[in-house]
Amino acid sequence: MENLYYKPSGKAPALAFIGSLVLGTVGAIVLAIVYIALQWFIPIIYFNVFITLGFGAGIFYVLNFCFKQWKLRNKGIAILITLLIAILGFYAQWALFVSLMYNAEGTMGGDTWVKSSFNLEGFKAFFLHPSFIWEAMQGLNEVGTFTLKKSPVSGGMLWAVWAIEMGIILITPIIMAFRGITIYPFSEKDEAWMNKRILPGRLKFVADKDAVVSSLGNHDFAYVYDHLSDEEEHFSFATAELYESETDDHQYLTIYNHQFTEKKGKMEEKKDEVIEFLRINRNSL
Template sequence: MENLHYQPSGIMPGKGIVLSLVIAFVSTVILSIAYIALQWFIPIIYLNVFITLGLGFGIFMALNFALGIGKIRNTRYAFILSVVCALLAFYSQWALFVSLMYEASGSMGGGTWVKSSFNLDGFWYIFTHPKLLFDSMVSLNEVGTFTIKKSTVSGGFLWVVWVIEALMILGIPVISSLAGKATKPFSELNNAWMEEKELETKLSFIEDKDGFIQKLTNGNFEALKPAPADADLSSSYAQMVVFESPGDGVKYLTVRNVVHNVDKKGNDKVDKTDIVEYFRITSALPV
């Protein structure tokens, strides 16, 4: 039976592999440097949380760009690359931080320092000596690296903070890669990623997800009929998104429920839930 949902081909062009590796690794190192620079000059723990989240999502976006440029349609490769880049980011930012600490002048009293300067040789030495890096982390943990309400954070609590930081840096790009660029519809005919097009036509809110999917599976495309003209679609409806490429007779359809809510501040909050993703359709289907 023909697969009714898009499945990545698994193709990895040789040129694409080289491009994706270079772009991914260079971007990861640059983002790690930017991360430490921001943490160094903005030593506010609450803002550092957002900076850490930014590093995780930044790596994911860089990976998506790298995989897109390389036309990589292999999800296993994309996952492995995300793991490697996440580990590289975590390791390199620590190596940079420790190397800056060795160059720091002033007192570490209260978990602060005066100034530092980057030393490439020192950074590379620490980067290539994992044991020295870990030993330095242990030493830094004993004295603390920041303060909360004038109290230096060190010891067990600091280890917890570092573990949470590691989970964000490692987890965000790896988990996000499961729905990243390599999983998106690609036209093998045109050797190009399909364009994503959000249709203006709205469907009635889909209450029975399983029933809706079953209708599509059975070829009953009455399920895609537009909502009645008098239907109230102001707060909830179903939205269709088509992935297509010029000249390619195959398209892929994603249908999602959209719900508009108003939060406590009176702002509109939109929640989207996929009902079916990348369902294979033909150009004959009027969507």
């Protein structure tokens, strides 16, 4: 059976490309400001890990909004834009950080955290001159930018921390972009993203994916209508959701397996996507 699953058209409107770069740039700079502000006022290295993850995730959400708004259906282009904006965000936060450190007062080695104030001209000077940032990074690395157990972290350990930070900021949005809006069903006929509809009832746990796909692919939808009894407790079952639009010739079905297991006296749910965007004819369900 050909065309069994949804496949994006790969279309990348010029407005989606340009608009995402422009709005993504603005968003990345705003997020960089928030990121540095949080790090500056909450100088706890363990907490900063979550802040860094949030920075990377924030870049993804800004761009995912852009991709959805301007109807980008090309995952490769989405990942490329995400990488470019993530690099820009990483660069912007360094430009801001070194400009603040340039005007800082205080000590890194004792109980006093450095004090500084934002200077737009200083930020612009560093932002427009990468060599200034690199020189500042080398100088900061010698003295340290934060303390651990009241001792400044510098040298090789600080380079390692910065490398991990860079990895988190760049990799987090890219990983998320692989499962972003661009993989979801889009109706080329209606020129709109399809609406998601949750199908009612709990279905039998999918033990044989190929058999279920074969039946559904042959327009046999008995499985979807064969609901489990609501009067019984089920620890293994499946649920389904459907993507559809007003006039498109096809719908797309996704099925999840759910399993409940007991761990340390508590029930934990494991949810797995077993069938994703299976193509069926319009009004099949």
